Amino acid sequence: MSINELINQSEGRRLEFKGELPTNSDLAKTVVAFANDAGGEIYIGINDNPRQIIGLSEEELPRIEEQISNLIYDRCYPIILPEVSFLTIEDKHLIKVCIYRGSMPPYYLKDKGKLKGTYIRVGSTNKLADETIIAELERRRRNISFDSEVVMDKSADELDISGFKLLYKEKTGEDLNIQVLRKLELVKTEQDKEYPTKALLRHINKAANIEGVYTVSRWEYPVKAIREIIRNAIVHRDYSLTGKDVKVAIYDDMVEITSPGLLPPSIDYSAMESRQSDARNKVIAPVFKRLGIIDQWGNGLKMVAEEMKSYPEIDLCWKEVGLSFQVQFIKKNYQENTNMEDSADNERRPAQSTTQSTTQSTTQYTTQKLTEAQNMILSYLREHPEATRADLNSHIEGITVDGIKYNLARLQELGLLKRVGSKRYGYWVVLGE
Known part of the structure; x- marks a missing residue:
């Protein structure tokens, strides 16, 4: 990938941009987080927001290189050996710091110690690891699960x-x-x-409970691919994360599978057609293979890629959500009947009378069973009518931001919820009460 293509990418699990040499602590946290995870690259001389190549002084490059190497050696433990190189683009000078996945995790800041100085990469941020994550990193060092x-x-x-x-x-x-x-x-x-x-x-x-892995009910979607993703979610989830479960959510426009734990560093969903095999759970995975739940090592994602070719109307999307990995099968041409927070529509649409709203709500409520998530949203909005999607996401367990968005739209469609006023200054009204 060329540098021009690279700088158009978003910061993420393996990529970070800095306009200038960051503070000692910021750089050390990123280096430690990359070493504890899948590795990564830091580009110095490129602003992130807005994305702009500003460059570094050519005379300062050797000094900055030495400063980076010394900082990593002095502040990070165990020893991390960075690969530092100089780049030139548009007559501007950059420094690239490449950090490889470490073989001796957990890596941490020397002055903070293991419990308060271990960081991992979650999306584009560095997250302080808790004791559960530190224990998992120590197991990885010992090659046990x-x-x-x-x-x-x-x-x-x-x-x-x-x-x-x-x-x-x-x-x-x-x-x-x-x-x-x-x-x-x-x-x-x-x-x-x-x-x-x-x-x-x-x-x-x-x-x-494993019987559910053998069956899939939604024929509109590539069922073999969904079954494989559910298998992966169960077999390869991070069982050390207590209080979390594999979740399968079915919406009008998509099927969503969420598995606790980040994607193993050696697995790349963007290269699905290649054989990839990395068992996080080294006991459970072989047992599931004996039971016939896993067909052949390394073929799962390749099979998913093959079946998706027969479903051009379905988009396959994946992302890391906090400390979970999420896969979505999304209908490309699905049109929502309601735009949940479109202030212009709210202002143009004539207001219904209370009697009309209540009648519509009661009728639809008796013919449409609400999900647990929808009931929780209604309950929260009764007490907090000015709540935002972010508020709902932070107060309701087990539902993603996309799930909040879908369920708000669905509740409006059913006539149980109404948005009054603009997106920024409006509020919610729970109808039919």
Whole structure:
């Protein structure tokens, strides 16, 4: 990719622009965050907002290079070796700092220590890692996964895994005895006693729920591709992030799958047609392969790319939302009946009387069952009529910004919600009460 193409990209997980050499702490945080994740590049001499090449003094380049190298050596631990190079574009001089994915995470700021100085990259920002994320980085350094850790609260023979044994027998034709459990690393021996790993204790014993991976209901969409993304979400999610679940949301215009945990650094959705394989959960993934949920390592995204060719009317989009990874299958030609916050439309549209609104709302409410998210939105707006989409997103768990936008439009379409006034200074009215 040429530098001209690069500077037209947005800052993100692996890219950052700086007009001048940033403060010591800012640069060190970015370097640490890149090393803890997928690596990244910092371009100095390019403003981000507005995006503009301003350049650096040619005479100052050697001094800045030495300053960057010394700063990274002095402030970051373990040692990070940057690759610093000079670029020239439009007769202006830039410095490129390339940070590679580290093999000894967690990386952190020396003066802050591991607990207060470990940063990760979330979108285009550096986020202070909590203890859960630090533990995951330490597992990555030791090349072990969360699901392979031993849980010593109960011995293996105290667990009721009869349902999983039946499923395993049905899918593989084999009995799930203690030898097989050991081979699959679902149990491990500690102090001459068998203990379950987290894969068995917390997830595999819930195997009856796995049936949902085998079925897909929405025929308008590429069902094989959706099934593969759901499989990936379940098999490769970050189970160390407690209190989070895989979410599948079905809207009028899209299907959305959200999986806890950022995309593994070695997986690139923009190169879907190539074979890619990186199992975050090194115990769960082989078990799912034995059960036939995973067909063949590395072929999943390639299969998704192939099926999408048969669905030109569907857009496949992916993005990182906080500490989650989200995939959307979106209908290209879907037209919403309502523009939820179009102030011009609100001002042009004649106001309905209270009686008309209530009648319409009551009629549609009895024929249309509301989702849990829609009920939560209505409940919040009753108490906070001036709330914005951002307010709703921050106060309602388990729903994305796009989900808020869709559900607000849907509630207006049903006649249960009305926007009064402009986008900036207006307020919401819950109807039919």
